[in-house]
Amino acid sequence: MGSDTLINATWLDYLLVAIYFGFVLGIGVMARRSVSDSIDFFLSGRSLPAWVTGLAFISANLGAVEIMGMSANGAQLGLPTFHYFWVGAVPAMLFLGVVMMPFYYGSKVRSVPEFMFRRFGTGAHLVNAISFAVAQLLIAGVNLALLAGIVRALLGWPIWVSLIVAGAVVLSYITLGGLSAAIYNEVLQFFVIVASLLPLTLIGLNRVGGWDGLTEKISAASAGASSSSDAPPAEQQLNAWPGEALSGFDSPLLSVIGIVFGLGFVLSFGYWTTNFVEVQRAMASDSISAARKTPIIGAFPKMFVPFIVIVPGMISAVLVAEMIELKDGGSPAGGASGDVTYNDALLLLMRDVLPNGLLGLAIAGLLAAFMAGMAANISAFNTVFSYDLWQRYIRKDHSDDYYLRIGRLATVGATVIAIFTAQIALGYDNVMNYLQTLFGFFNAPLFATFILGMFWKRMTPTAGWVGLVAGTLSAIAVDRAAAAGVFELSGQGVAFLAASVAFVVDIVLSIVVSLVTKPKPAEELRGLVYSETPREDRTDPNEASYPWYRRTAPLAGIALAMVIVLNFAF
Amino acid sequence: MSTTTSETDGRPKKAGLFDIRNIIGALMALYGVILALAGLFGEHEPEKTGGVNANLWTGVALLAVGLGFFAWAKIRPIVVPPDVDRPDDDPTRPAPQRKRPPAH
Numbered sequence: 001m002g003s004d005t006l007i008n009a010t011w012l013d014y015l016l017v018a019i020y021f022g023f024v025l026g027i028g029v030m031a032r033r034s035v036s037d038s039i040d041f042f043l044s045g046r047s048l049p050a051w052v053t054g055l056a057f058i059s060a061n062l063g064a065v066e067i068m069g070m071s072a073n074g075a076q077l078g079l080p081t082f083h084y085f086w087v088g089a090v091p092a093m094l095f096l097g098v099v100m101m102p103f104y105y106g107s108k109v110r111s112v113p114e115f116m117f118r119r120f121g122t123g124a125h126l127v128n129a130i131s132f133a134v135a136q137l138l139i140a141g142v143n144l145a146l147l148a149g150i151v152r153a154l155l156g157w158p159i160w161v162s163l164i165v166a167g168a169v170v171l172s173y174i175t176l177g178g179l180s181a182a183i184y185n186e187v188l189q190f191f192v193i194v195a196s197l198l199p200l201t202l203i204g205l206n207r208v209g210g211w212d213g214l215t216e217k218i219s220a221a222s223a224g225a226s227s228s229s230d231a232p233p234a235e236q237q238l239n240a241w242p243g244e245a246l247s248g249f250d251s252p253l254l255s256v257i258g259i260v261f262g263l264g265f266v267l268s269f270g271y272w273t274t275n276f277v278e279v280q281r282a283m284a285s286d287s288i289s290a291a292r293k294t295p296i297i298g299a300f301p302k303m304f305v306p307f308i309v310i311v312p313g314m315i316s317a318v319l320v321a322e323m324i325e326l327k328d329g330g331s332p333a334g335g336a337s338g339d340v341t342y343n344d345a346l347l348l349l350m351r352d353v354l355p356n357g358l359l360g361l362a363i364a365g366l367l368a369a370f371m372a373g374m375a376a377n378i379s380a381f382n383t384v385f386s387y388d389l390w391q392r393y394i395r396k397d398h399s400d401d402y403y404l405r406i407g408r409l410a411t412v413g414a415t416v417i418a419i420f421t422a423q424i425a426l427g428y429d430n431v432m433n434y435l436q437t438l439f440g441f442f443n444a445p446l447f448a449t450f451i452l453g454m455f456w457k458r459m460t461p462t463a464g465w466v467g468l469v470a471g472t473l474s475a476i477a478v479d480r481a482a483a484a485g486v487f488e489l490s491g492q493g494v495a496f497l498a499a500s501v502a503f504v505v506d507i508v509l510s511i512v513v514s515l516v517t518k519p520k521p522a523e524e525l526r527g528l529v530y531s532e533t534p535r536e537d538r539t540d541p542n543e544a545s546y547p548w549y550r551r552t553a554p555l556a557g558i559a560l561a562m563v564i565v566l567n568f569a570f
Numbered sequence: 571m572s573t574t575t576s577e578t579d580g581r582p583k584k585a586g587l588f589d590i591r592n593i594i595g596a597l598m599a600l601y602g603v604i605l606a607l608a609g610l611f612g613e614h615e616p617e618k619t620g621g622v623n624a625n626l627w628t629g630v631a632l633l634a635v636g637l638g639f640f641a642w643a644k645i646r647p648i649v650v651p652p653d654v655d656r657p658d659d660d661p662t663r664p665a666p667q668r669k670r671p672p673a674h
């Protein structure tokens with residue numbers, strides 16, 4: 001067996017993986033039995049230290065997207081990938097903390113569909129609940145495909161067997177209570193991932209001769225590239241701006257606009273401000289001030305995450321034989337899903353530079369991230385399906401037990417469906433392209449409707465659902481047109497364009513429809529629209545009494561300054 | 571630090587073993603010890619790492635981080651208030667759970 005698998009793990013590696021899951025399941029069991037009121041104290045989230053909720057906040061997202069997607073992107077495109085962090089995530093997290101969070105916290109909504117229902121009524125609620133459920137199933141498929149890739153790399157099984165096994169593993173993880181102590185697990189996961197990716201990056205840099213060695217090798221590979229290579233030129237890979245390789249636009253000006261508006265504003269703000277899997281982490285804290293600081297504190301570590309996910313991807317592209325061949329236009333065999341793709345960048349680098357032991361730590365971190373990620377998707381699906389769809393539209397007024405049973409069936413059903421949606425994800429050789437496409441379909445129109453509905457009280461219920469439907473359809477239309485060859489954009493340009501079109505179409509249609517239909521009476525909009533929400537509902541009376549380093553605005557200012565410096569430095 | 575005391579025994583009640591910092595510390599220290607031992611006694615595989623004993627150094631670093639978390643939890647313990655609310659289940663993450671509170 002041993003020699004024909006991608007990664008040769010030994011008992012030592014499996015021991016480290018087993019220890020991690022022992023910890024996670026042990027915490028789950030303790031949490032459910034509530035062996036100590038300390039556990040209740042931590043789980044209820046009251047007065048949890050801000051660094052804990054901040055780390056949980058970014059860890060809930062440090063899954064497939066971050067680790068595999070960003071390293072794949074780093075391997076393929078190089079430094080422009082940093083925009084996802086420094087133009088995308090960090091400013092969006094600051095915006096969430098400064099502008100949106102007081103409002104979420106004050107209005108006490110628990111989920112996106114719930115906000116839609118209260119703001120716009122049934123139509124928008126139904127559209128949003130269905131599209132949210134579909135999005136969760138598709139993203140669960142991405143996590144499952146990556147998880148199966150690791151199973152396959154370790155054990156050498158065919159991909160469909162690996163998919164089924166990975167699905168079964170996730171189901172048992174959910175059933176055994178792997179999610180019941182989510183905050184504990186997320187913080188643990190963060191440390192395990194950093195503990196494995198940081199050595200990977202340092203050893204990788206050591207192998208290529210430091211940062212200078214890396215840039216030299218990228219330039220050399222680019223200069224000697226064969227004609228079938230579609231890798232971008234070295235100067236584009238080694239400078240973050242203007243990022244033509246990422247946006248696919250030839251003109252630097254259009255590229256910058258595409259990145260700032262498409263990636264930065266629409267996709268990232270849309271993702272971070274409407275993704276309640278993450279926003280929930282902040283809502284658990286004890287005051288508006290703490291809720292606002294959660295994403296802002298999270299932004300500090302988030303700024304440095306790209307160094308341990310994108311840089312290893314870039315190293316992999318010049319160090320690992322298969323990746324070099326792939327980037328030179330070849331199609332080497334032997335990746336996690338059959339042929340080598342950019343998604344394998346990190347796994348292959350781990351194989352080449354990590355000794356047994358550290359390898360196990362890295363595997364534990366990856367398994368943890370994908371499993372927790374998929375489990376969170378499935379649970380989010382489960383909630384929306386049982387309560388927002390089944391209870392509201394299909395079978396009302398049954399017992400709690402009944403809905404719990406439906407929820408369990410939904411969990412199993414979602415896992416089975418994810419095995420099929422994973423097939424779609426496997427069709428993309430850079431999983432980041434697929435994820436950004438999905439975010440364009442689902443998050444961009446949602447963000448448009450959300451932000452217009454929050455700040456414009458005239459927006460009507462009809463406009464709510466019309467905007468969502470039209471936004472999603474126009475994003476799909478742009479994507480299909482690109483797939484059919486109507487126009488050509490490489491990198492993630494199509495996803496940025498689709499997201500931007502969806503956003504604009506949603507806003508324009510919502511305004512037009514609002515002007516010809518009847519708005520909700522203003523008194524029903526308290527807590528849902530900015531101008532109708534009294535100031536005391538969205539400010540924290542104690543905020544002014546804290547020292548400056550515990551107040552929202554100064555922290556956000558420091559984070560913003562740091563991220564601007566980083567943008568200029570690279 | 572706050573000196574809230576629980577009413578039964580007059581001493582502040584600490585989160586102790588369940589303090590998240592102790593759990594992080596335990597995992598990191600355990601990994602650190604195992605990796606350091608693997609680095610000392612196992613195969614070194616310098617051809618992969620470019621000559622560095624990566625297991626040993628990572629192990630030592632993790633052990634230091636783990637001890638750091640223990641020390642932090644020891645020096646500034648979290649005091650659990652005398653009566654703690656039972657947490658609500660996280661509605662986005664139901665899985666096996668305490669029963670949902672009634673909807674109305």
